[in-house]
Amino acid sequence: MLNQLLVKPAQRNLNTSRFRLPLATLTTVPESPPPPIDATVAKLVLESDPKTLSQTLSNPTFQWTPLLVDNILKRLWNHGPKALQFFKHLDRHPTYIHSISSFEHAVDIAARLREYNTAWALMGRMRALRLGPTPKTFAILAERYATGGKAHKAVKVFLSMHEHGCHQDLNSFNTILDVLCKTKRVEMANNLFKTLRGRFKCDSVSYNIMANGWCLIKRTPMALQVLKEMVERGVDPTMVTYNTLLKGYFRCGQLNEAWEFFLEMKKRKCEIDVVTYTTMVHGFGVAGEVKRSKRVFDAMVKEGLVPSVATYNALIQVLCKKDSVQNALLVFDEMVGKGCVPNLTTYNVVIRGLCHSGEIERGVEFMKRMEENGCMPSVQTYNVVIRYYCDEGELEKGLELFEKMGNGTCLPNLDTYNILISAMFVRKKSEDLVLAGKLLIEMVGRGFLPRKFTFNRVLNGLVLTGNREFANEILRMQSRSGRVLRHVKL
Template identity: 50%
Template sequence: MPPQSQNKPHLDPKSGAPPEEAPPSSIARFVLAHSGDHHALSSRLSRHFSNSPWPPIIVDRVLKLLWNDGPRALLFFRSLLLLPSFRPAASSLDHAVDLAARLRDRRAIRFFLSLRSRLALPPSPRTFAILFERHTAAGNPDRAVRAFLSMHHQGCPQDLSSFNTLIDTLCKSSRVQKASSLLNVFQNRFPPDVVTYNIIADGWCRVKRTSKALEVLRQMVDSGIQPTKSTYNILLKGFFRAGQVKEAMGFFKQMKKRGKRDNPGDFECRPDVVSYTTMVHGLGLNGQLEKARKLLDEMVSEGCLPSVPTYNALIQVICKKGCVKDAILLFDEMVRKGYTPNSITYNLVIRGLCHAGKMDEAMEFLDRMKLDKCEPNVQTFNILLRYWLEEGEFEKGMELFSRMGEEEACLPNLDTYNVIISAMFVRRRPEDMLLAGKMVMEMVERGHLPRKFVFNRVLNGLLITGNQDFVKELLRMQEKHKRLNRSSRIQL
């Protein structure tokens, strides 16, 4: 088995202790070490913990820690449902629906939705927002629309807010034309507000059609709705997305000019921290680092304090266009000024160090991250893992992979497995193909679907290197896990 599976983490909590006394990470390891079904796990949980209720905050945290092992997360939740003292909270049920939808488990989705009804916890707008997103991500936006139309049958009234959530989901998946069509159909039933128009404008900006976004702005004004600061920031970002740097700079200057007028309606044009952050990032990506840095100083003089995302934006472009040493100097500057770097900040610097070939310094930054009480996430490990493997340091890469689940309580995601599998095809040794096959098996067991290309590539690699028996094992796994048939779709 892969290194991560050789020594499974073990938990031996105090017998009879209430659940809130055990760290969520320990409970997650406890679940990962379990080898039986949910009845057996429920029995073990009841032996190790008292009959006191499981706090929703603990349940939700454990589910999030197990997120990248969907089957185990649902195993844990189903085992809790068997405990007499357990009553699931609405937030936990939403997590369960989300996990089941990601796994495209139609039966589980229906079970959790019916459970909500039995517990007098009808699906909330949040529940349907999850379904909209999952249906759309599965390539079936029409089913997301049908889910919206069925809301009232499930005890959740339809309103403008839920409609906005639906079209936002569609726009973020580049289906802005469909979202616009729905707006035309339902505008009498759900008269659009400023949020609606902003969503559609952002959708057009995402597909780099700023002219259509400007049309939305005109429609908004014509309908008597005053644009907000968010509206202007959406358009500003849209210009940069479309590569219209001159237009973005001109629009920003207009914002500043109009924002200084005494007219109350023009106040919304005044650039805020989001506007400046957008400009810093956009100019930096365009190679204008000096202008981007000057904007950071200018915004302070204008009485607009930078935020952590502002520093993150500049650090990112410096790493991409400049020198990682300068990015670290900026990192230290923000710390001196009292800002607390987040995981995004650390990941940007770590990526910059890796890209510069400074792997040892990147690992030192990983240690610094932990010392600063900023927990590494799966993206952190994926960055380091990718570069170690690209450097040909397979042992160091796989050692880092082992650390993820054992020491850091950070389960690998689909990207993690794809990075490792791709690296195994560099040398094409029989043992490398064997490891690639084991990675496919592990990722499927954890609820991740390999792309058809990846699955077939591994099969061919195993055949070429003489691992025919393993090929048969993978084919049996494919037959067992019907989810490998990518034509399956979740339904409601």
């Protein structure tokens, strides 16, 4: 049904694949091993008719457990409506009862879709089942309000916790401070901190959060003021405090100040750790001081500290960006040789570096290598390769990877759709712009809200290439989503 809806009315009787570009033959994708059970169920949910989904999920062959349900919700993360559909249908299962963690995943998904009433209803359901809501549930909702530009609502969520049977404590206070700081509402966090710090008897974690907030918005003098206030109030600074300030200097490009601060840490006999050195390696490297970055790395090893995965990742990223990907690969091999297992970030950094240096196929080989080593590519991994394929004009290869994402193992996100839609405008062909329209419809159906610019661009492109009827179909869809278009002449 979805495929039929994505094809223009005059073409609906044709046997077409989901997102095929004409005039090209896609390469054969090698067979993959059978997907895990959570990926299989996720694919089943994606392809099921909502009217029969409850019956499908009641099949006795499915042995539902909280872990399985949580993993399926994670698989469906980038298709919010289907994820909530799955959760709600399973909530009516005759024997299975959702766990707290599954409810919290559902609350998170609903709030991400800005369906706040649904999120609150789910929290009400949790309370009815005596499963919460927990402090984590409120933290999730507060974070979604804050990232959605509703910081005041986030604070209200925190202040109203007791009204829903969940009392505030120091941990929940630190959480709301962290949420506000990470969404750059540091002034608001600071006001809340000053008002309530006595009530919650703030600890080093509270002060570290505030120091990090000021560093995030590049106001290191204010972060230093937090350090001073900590000492005055009898709260001992921790290595997290010092490392936060060190990172703050690098973020502001204050390399000399960062080095002097590091030397001061040594002078005061702070127990300098791997995080400190990782911060230095990354900070100097990103600023273009590659030799200095390497010297710090070597000094760390000489002092007997074993580099962590994060340290290697920092150095590899620096070499990819500021030196050469070949040198980065030497460090990668050294890392593996010393028994340090690369993680998702390591592979993503290397793949990005290879693609950036024009070695896209080698980057794809690294994707296969990571899978063989039990590290599954993330949506960010796919997005990097798809973006570089599209930049090189290899649209068919980009779409081939996009098709692979649709099997329930790693669904595309908003960035994936934006990358592909933008790529459809390079050749300015009618069929490419029709495909852009289909992608736009699918992304909206998956709960993503395109920017007005994206709507306008696709509509204008369709009109200019003679696809006025399809443009009208998208315009009707846009009206239902509540967007107001500008400068569109149909």
